[in-house]
Amino acid sequence: MAKRLGSQTIVLDKQPVILSGAGIVGKKEGDGPLARYFDDVVDDEYVGEKTFEAAESRILRDTYIKALEKSGKSAKDINIILSGDLLNQCTAASYAFRDVDIPYLGLFGACSTMSESLAIAAMLIDSGSVDYAVCAASSHFCSAERQFRYPLEFGSQRTPTAQWTVTGAGAVILGKEGQGPRITCITPGKIIDEGIKDANNMGAAMAPAAFDTIRSHLIDTGRNVDDFDMILTGDLGKFGSTMLRDLLKRNNIDLKDKHKDCGLLIFDIEKQGVDCGGSGCGCSAVVLSTYILNLFMQGTIKRLLFVATGALLSPTRIQQGETIPGIAHAVLIEA
Amino acid sequence: MLSIRQRGVEALKRQLSKHEYQKLVDEKAPGSHYVRNIIAAFITGGAICSVGQIIMMVLKNFGADKETTASATSIIMVFIGAFLTGINIYDEIGKFGGAGASVPITGFSNSIVSPAMEFKKEGHVMGVGAKMFLIAGPVLVYGIFASVVAGLFYFIWKQVM
Numbered sequence A: 001m002a003k004r005l006g007s008q009t010i011v012l013d014k015q016p017v018i019l020s021g022a023g024i025v026g027k028k029e030g031d032g033p034l035a036r037y038f039d040d041v042v043d044d045e046y047v048g049e050k051t052f053e054a055a056e057s058r059i060l061r062d063t064y065i066k067a068l069e070k071s072g073k074s075a076k077d078i079n080i081i082l083s084g085d086l087l088n089q090c091t092a093a094s095y096a097f098r099d100v101d102i103p104y105l106g107l108f109g110a111c112s113t114m115s116e117s118l119a120i121a122a123m124l125i126d127s128g129s130v131d132y133a134v135c136a137a138s139s140h141f142c143s144a145e146r147q148f149r150y151p152l153e154f155g156s157q158r159t160p161t162a163q164w165t166v167t168g169a170g171a172v173i174l175g176k177e178g179q180g181p182r183i184t185c186i187t188p189g190k191i192i193d194e195g196i197k198d199a200n201n202m203g204a205a206m207a208p209a210a211f212d213t214i215r216s217h218l219i220d221t222g223r224n225v226d227d228f229d230m231i232l233t234g235d236l237g238k239f240g241s242t243m244l245r246d247l248l249k250r251n252n253i254d255l256k257d258k259h260k261d262c263g264l265l266i267f268d269i270e271k272q273g274v275d276c277g278g279s280g281c282g283c284s285a286v287v288l289s290t291y292i293l294n295l296f297m298q299g300t301i302k303r304l305l306f307v308a309t310g311a312l313l314s315p316t317r318i319q320q321g322e323t324i325p326g327i328a329h330a331v332l333i334e335a
Numbered sequence B: 001m002l003s004i005r006q007r008g009v010e011a012l013k014r015q016l017s018k019h020e021y022q023k024l025v026d027e028k029a030p031g032s033h034y035v036r037n038i039i040a041a042f043i044t045g046g047a048i049c050s051v052g053q054i055i056m057m058v059l060k061n062f063g064a065d066k067e068t069t070a071s072a073t074s075i076i077m078v079f080i081g082a083f084l085t086g087i088n089i090y091d092e093i094g095k096f097g098g099a100g101a102s103v104p105i106t107g108f109s110n111s112i113v114s115p116a117m118e119f120k121k122e123g124h125v126m127g128v129g130a131k132m133f134l135i136a137g138p139v140l141v142y143g144i145f146a147s148v149v150a151g152l153f154y155f156i157w158k159q160v161m
Helices: A052-071 A088-096 A113-126 A141-148 A202-221 A237-250 A281-298 A315-319 B004-016 B018-028 B034-061 B066-086 B090-097 B105-122 B124-131 B136-160
Strands: A003-005 A009-011 A017-026 A040-042 A080-084 A104-107 A132-139 A168-175 A182-187 A230-233 A259-261 A303-311 A326-334
Touching: A009 A202, A017 A052, A017 A182, A017 A281, A040 A052, A052 A088, A052 A132, A052 A141, A052 A168, A080 A088, A080 A113, A088 A104, A088 A132, A104 A113, A113 A132, A113 A168, A113 A182, A113 A281, A113 A303, A113 A326, A132 A141, A132 A281, A168 A281, A182 A202, A202 A237, A202 A303, A202 A326, A230 A237, A230 A281, A237 A259, A237 B018, A281 A303, B034 B066, B034 B090, B066 B090, B066 B105, B090 B105, B105 B124, B105 B136
Parallel strands: A017 A040, A080 A104, A080 A132, A230 A259, A230 A303
Antiparallel strands: A003 A009, A009 A182, A017 A168, A132 A168, A182 A326, A303 A326
């Protein structure tokens, strides 16, 4: 059985294994620095579907199938799917999995969804309730833009702190046994709201949540930054990463060169014109399921703290003058 | 390792420094490139208005009267804005020119055509019909309201004088 460490961290006993991972992305991501790690790059933003929402579901479903193929398991072995996305009522995931005939739990953690699904699936496997689970998340630039910002063809300028929603989906198959890196420990995050109101500066809104979760994890486990090969945040972007470093430094925690951010890994922010970097549920999901798992396979990294970050806002609450609550969940992955 | 009580105290401390964090973010956040944006807006807005002026002069040359010229120029500029939106070019102009692209009448046209295109998928009534004035709606509401107020002042002014 799992046991709690400190007030926030859970140490897993059975240590579920990441059997495989897959990631499918859009064209812009396919032109980025991680291109060779992706399983597929779709050039058409509609992926042959009629709407962007349907396209997102399609990418998510195809990613799940790809991950399943790579794991050597069949759909019959999977006991549960844990997935989510950014669309209202999480429809990208529910429409993606409506005919797969596997129990499904829909999650909303905004861009932190991937670590939320890994954390819950790991606990389910640890408790013996589930043998094999699918953890997945997706986002689509076009479906997110129309929900959160302006129509695509509307001519407007982005602010320098804005981030670019990643088109893509990532999925991993988590199992009770097998070959691969293991999830050994999780630190679910608290909702932290430091009063940021600018929806175009989500990195700043999420940085305090990432700070809080990382700090709690270090306190609970008694580890320090040097114990990790990498501390990987979800989509803080360039500015959010600066704020995270700053907040940690004020608490005498130096990240040194251990910190990486999925939003900065997936794009070349200078060349690709994405301001502060990538964002969206798909951002951390796809980077973890492809590039990071590859690093584990090569043995480049052995212990990774995966901290996907989410901004739990809605356009309605922002228009009402509310501030942006942030969240971050930490999942410790070890070879 | 901190006790739960100590942590509670720390959390409280952090709550109190909310304002400090906001100040820190304001200090550190990269600001917009005002000079670059102003120059780009000047060039873009100026270019759009020059096109309008050329159309106006051509129409005048063909012997159209003042009123016809004015309305025909507006109609042509609205068409150009809508056309460039339709072929996915106006958003690029907007990205470069900012207010220089959104203030002229072509920008108004872009603000109506772009949601109409985007929400076609939700049908002609609840999509195009309902969402067409998503961006231009407030401009129309307060534009018309301002004109009513201005008219009222004008009326009172005339009575007094």
